[in-house]
Amino acid sequence: MTLLVQLSDLHIKAGRRLAYGRVDTAAFLEACVARVVARHPDADAVVITGDLVDHGTPQDYALLRELLQPLLREHPRRPVYLLPGNHDERRALREAFPEHPHLQSGGSFIQYEAAVGPLRLLALDTVVPGEGGGSLCAERLAWLSERLAASDWPAVLLMHHPPFDTGIGHMDRLGLQGARAFEAVVSSHPQVQAILCGHLHRTIHTRVGRTPASTCPSPAHQVALDLRAGGPDCYVMEPPGYQLHRWDGRRLVTHTALVDDFAGPFPFREAGRLIDG
Ligand SMILES: [Fe+2]
Ligand SMILES: [Fe+2]
Structure with missing residues (x-):
């Protein structure tokens, strides 16, 4: 069994400034990191699919480093894989994490491959600077x-922008150029088990070709669920979340987890009998 934790869209701002004047993204990330550390000691890797910070400055990344420390401190041998999103800046990201060798590879793009147990992670860089x-x-x-042709091991693709329209118009207008060509590549490589994305700040599932594809919620603000044509671009403070992807040797199963505390867990049974009433 191999377990991946996926976080996405952290939008950290230097000085712990609030995103959009309202959202305390630093505090939300602290809560999420604490939850992952406490609940998932057996996870094999953590992946963070972009929009790591809000403005791409070295100061933003310095605070991000600090906020991610508990993940590394509590589980020093568990890798954390970072991807850039449209709010990131490649050079500042690379400079802030010099000990992450995969960030330094890929030439002008931050694209890399990593093995996590029997899974191959292939991280793609969808960033267009300034857009x-x-x-x-x-x-x-x-x-x-080339990477997919090199091995037919089960592969999971990671990328910030999803390669599909969601029906949330203002986000689809910030979509992915090259999505059709990407679909053609994926369709000719059935070892791809899933395409895991961010950017949408909510949980969405579909398929690309015959391959499952999804987006991950944010540990902070979510994009409002508004499928009306011409709906305004708004966010909502729905419960913060992240995802768990569990590979059992045959398939990848995705769970969406919430960061907040809720009542329970309560037992279904007492002394072997269903509690009824
Ligand atoms: Fe985002
Ligand atoms: Fe984004």
């Missing part, structure tokens, strides 16, 4: 094709 939307250009797709 909200993303792209997988010919160079990035050629890297993916």
Whole structure:
């Protein structure tokens, strides 16, 4: 069994400033990290699928480093894989985490491969500097094709921008150039078990070709669920979350977990009998 924890869209701001004047993203990440440390000591890796910080400054990344420390301190041998999103800046990200060798590879793009147990993670860089939307250009797709052709081990693709429209119009307008070409690559490699994305700040599932694809909630603010044509671009303070992806040797099963505390757990049974009434 192999267990991945996925966080996404942290939007950390230097000085713990509030995102949009309201959202304490630093406090939300602290709560999420504490929950992951406490609840998932058996996880094999943590992946964070972009929008790590809000403005891409060295000061933003310095605070991000500090806030992620408990993950590394409590489980020093468990890798944490970082991906850039449209709010990130590649150079500042690389400089802030010099001990993450995978961030330094990939030339002008932060694309890398990592083995987690029997799974191969392939991290893709969808960033177009200065733009909200993303792209997988010919160079990035050629890297993916080459990596997939090199091995038919079960692979999980990680990327910030999802390669599909969601129906949330203002987010779809910040979509992914090259999504069709990406789908063609994925469709010819059935070893790809899942495409795990961020950017949408909520849980969404679909398929790309025949491959499952999903987006992960944020530990802070979520994008409002509004499928009306021309709906405004808004966020909501729905419960913060993250995802767990469990590979059992045959399939990847995804759970969405919430960070907040709720009543329970309560037993269904007492002295072997169902509690009824
Ligand atoms: Fe985001
Ligand atoms: Fe984003």
